[in-house]
Amino acid sequence: MTAQILDGKATAAAIKSELTTRVEALKAKGVQPGLGTLLVGDDPGSRWYVNGKHRDCAQVGIASIQRELPATATQEEIEAVVRELNEDPACTGYIVQLPLPKGIDANRVLELMDPAKDADGLHPMSLGRLVLGIEGPLPCTPYGIVQLLRRHEVEIKGAHVVVVGRGITIGRPMPLVLTRKSENATVTQCHTGTRDLSSHLKQADIIVAAAGVPHIIKPEDVKPGAAVLDVGVSRDEAGKIVGDVHPGVAEVAGWVAPNPGGVGPMTRAQLLVNVVEAAERAAG
Numbered sequence: 047m048t049a050q051i052l053d054g055k056a057t058a059a060a061i062k063s064e065l066t067t068r069v070e071a072l073k074a075k076g077v078q079p080g081l082g083t084l085l086v087g088d089d090p091g092s093r094w095y096v097n098g099k100h101r102d103c104a105q106v107g108i109a110s111i112q113r114e115l116p117a118t119a120t121q122e123e124i125e126a127v128v129r130e131l132n133e134d135p136a137c138t139g140y141i142v143q144l145p146l147p148k149g150i151d152a153n154r155v156l157e158l159m160d161p162a163k164d165a166d167g168l169h170p171m172s173l174g175r176l177v178l179g180i181e182g183p184l185p186c187t188p189y190g191i192v193q194l195l196r197r198h199e200v201e202i203k204g205a206h207v208v209v210v211g212r213g214i215t216i217g218r219p220m221p222l223v224l225t226r227k228s229e230n231a232t233v234t235q236c237h238t239g240t241r242d243l244s245s246h247l248k249q250a251d252i253i254v255a256a257a258g259v260p261h262i263i264k265p266e267d268v269k270p271g272a273a274v275l276d277v278g279v280s281r282d283e284a285g286k287i288v289g290d291v292h293p294g295v296a297e298v299a300g301w302v303a304p305n306p307g308g309v310g311p312m313t314r315a316q317l318l319v320n321v322v323e324a325a326e327r328a329a330g
C-alpha cells in the first residue's frame with residue numbers, strides 16, 4: 047500500500063466536534079435543532095444507517111424524531127407521515143431513508159417534503175437551487191466527499207474528476223457540486239453505459255466510484271498519484287462490503303478513501319451540518 051488514506055472516520059469526528067459548539071450557540075439563543083427520520087420497511091442496512099444518524103445527533107446535541115412504517119405501508123400512509131413531519135415544530139429538518147420499498151413513488155414522497163426542512167439536499171427544490179447557484183442544503187455524500195478532499199488538502203480546483211455512477215444520492219448530484227465556482231473542478235460523468243470506461247479513468251486526477259459494481263476500478267486504469275474514493279456498496283456471501291475499487295489500486299493511487307471508513311462517515315457528518323445550518327438560517 048503506497049497511497050495515503052482519506053480518513054473519513056477521523057474527519058467526521060472533527061466535524062462533529064465543531065458542530066457541538068455551533069449547536070450550543072443555537073441553544074443559547076433558544077433554538078433546539080431536531081432531525082427527523084422516516085424509515086419504511088425492515089432492510090437491516092437502512093436501519094443501521096438510520097440508527098447511526100440518531101447516535102450522531104445525540105453526540106452533537108441535536109434532538110431526534112424517529113418515525114417508522116412497515117414494508118407494507120402504502121403511498122398514502124408514507125405521505126401522511128411526511129405531512130406530520132412538515133408540521134412538527136420540533137423537527138427542524140428530516141430525511142426519508144432511501145431506497146423506499148418497491149411500488150412506492152419515491153419522487154412523489156420527496157416532492158411532498160417541506161423544502162425548508164430538507165436535511166438531505168435531495169428535494170427537487172434543493173437540487174434546483176444547486177443548479178442555479180442559490181444557497182441551500184447540499185446533498186450529503188457529494189459534499190461529504192468535497193470536505194474529505196479539502197481537509198486532506200487534495201487539490202480540487204482545476205482537477206479532472208471522473209464520477210462513475212448516476213444514482214440520485216451520489217452520481218447525479220456529484221458533478222453539480224464539483225463544478226460550482228467554489229470547487230472549480232472539471233468533471234466527466236461515466237456510468238454503466240459508458241463505452242471504454244478505462245480510457246476516461248486513466249485521465250482522472252480524482253475518481254469517485256459510485257457504480258455499485260464490485261472492483262470496477264482496476265489498478266491499471268488509475269493514473270499514478272490520483273485520489274480514488276470508493277463509494278460503491280455491494281455485499282459478498284458473508285454480508286461483507288465489497289467496494290467498487292480493487293484493493294490493488296492502493297499501490298498506484300496517491301490517496302484512497304477506504305470502504306468502509308471513508309465516505310460513509312462523511313455522509314453522516316454532512317447530514318448534521320445541513321441540520322445545523324438550516325437551524326442557523328432560521329435563527330437569523
Ligand SMILES: Nc1nc2c(c(=O)[nH]1)N[C@@H](CN(C=O)c1ccc(C(=O)N[C@@H](CCC(=O)O)C(=O)O)cc1)CN2
Pocket residue numbers: 095141142143144145166186187215287305306307308309310311313314
Ligand atoms: N435519504 C438518504 N438515503 C440514503 C442516503 C442518503 O444520503 N440519504 N445514502 C445511502 C445510505 N447512507 C445514508 O443514508 C449511508 C451509507 C453508509 C454509511 C456508512 O457510514 N457506512 C460505513 C459502513 C457501514 C457498513 O459496514 O455497512 C462506512 O462507509 O464506513 C452511512 C450512511 C443510501 N440511502
